[in-house]
Amino acid sequence: MRESEKEIVRSLPLFSGMAPDHFEIMLKGSFLQKFPATVVLFSEQDHTDFLHVLVDGQVELFANANNREGTMTLIKPVATFVLASALADGAYQLSARTLQTSQILMIPAENIREVMALDSDFAQKTIVELAECYHGVVRAYKNIKLRTAVERLANYLLVQNRRQGDNDGLVLPVEKRTLASMLGMTPENLSRAFNTLKPYGVVIDGAEISLNNLSDLETLAKPSAHIDAN
């Protein structure tokens, strides 16, 4: 693993502020792996002893049941995933596939536990990270339970617009069918939802979306600090 890659990992809030020797203990036995796009990394029923860090690329976490499949979340670099599984019983709860060529750092869960015992500051950060993962799922759960498909899309657009610099527009970071699955609808329904938003100033050109009437869109979306992420 190159120094530059180490620095990328170290820049995560979870690892920043960690003593260098603790960081080295953690990386002992870790390995950085490169995967092509569209590869299934693991399945719900699998078992893991590694914390994963997506260093580069894009990963989709999804689940299957009753012959249906749904995207649960999208991971963008740099971020950890399956933290809870690695720290608890080791059972993945979700399947994962790469959406793009991706580099993933695998850290033995045992190392995490070892450093947590040595470094109570890191233990605290791990707790906070885990708590944030929890809140993330709670948000997603509220989103799908309390909003209609059009509302979910409208709020998604508002969040992306904010993240991409408040330029009254955004570029979709994933294919529309993946977005549809993440928002809990079919691709056909996503297409119709976009049409429904046209009167609210939403103009679609492939993956590029313009938002020409934010205030109307917000009136429809009713964004909530308790559901929508930053």
Place this chain on the structure above:
Amino acid sequence: MRESEKEIVRSLPLFSGMAPDHFEIMLKGSFLQKFPATVVLFSEQDHTDFLHVLVDGQVELFANANNREGTMTLIKPVATFVLASALADGAYQLSARTLQTSQILMIPAENIREVMALDSDFAQKTIVELAECYHGVVRAYKNIKLRTAVERLANYLLVQNRRQGDNDGLVLPVEKRTLASMLGMTPENLSRAFNTLKPYGVVIDGAEISLNNLSDLETLAKPSAHIDAN
């Protein structure tokens, strides 16, 4: 706080095995409070510095958005709740109300952090508890995203049947309207879902449900170890 009540709290996996003096540190400044039924304990936007332990009674966690309300989960004694909020930023993500007269122990979050630093075994248990909370929400999220209302009800009945001793029947632990909200449907739709399940051996008599054809019900429900809790 009585010794008998302390023992109840101590019986939780999170606190069992904790050294007595650590347990006392944790309880310092804690208080046990009694609430009548139908009382809102806190709201989504509130802020907390306490871990809550439901010692007796029943509590519903719910959320509001767009003039809608939905039950997120039901807490039954003895269990902790809002662990993630207490340990992280202190923001509740959910509102809570009592469904019955309830006794709740409030433990200062600061105490938890203090004992975690002293006792790495407790820190590890806290992590595991938090990871299990996370997995619980992921299960709920998959449940609502991948199953229809009838399937969710069928699986709920199978889980309750198992929990209540595999006696081909069960007693609903909550009012049907609360169950409906928890399963993500209207009371009317729950009523119809029960009717849909009649051909599968489901007989309803108030809160008492008989399951007279488990194998057909399972065929419909397609229970999954990755969604349904134990």
Place this chain on the structure above:
DNA sequence: CGACGATTTGAATAGGATCAATGGGAGTGG
């Protein structure tokens, strides 16, 4: 160019919500 998959559109259907009305229990007060 041709093939393949993603996206969009249309039509029909299903799942679920809403509105309205009725039945049924539990609790209250006379």
Place this chain on the structure above:
DNA sequence: CCACTCCCATTGATCCTATTCAAATCGTCG
């Protein structure tokens, strides 16, 4: 003890949202 009230639960009718199936269009890439 009984009547009354209130809220929960059920049923019917209708509407709306979203899925399914089918077909056409668009884009990308070899």
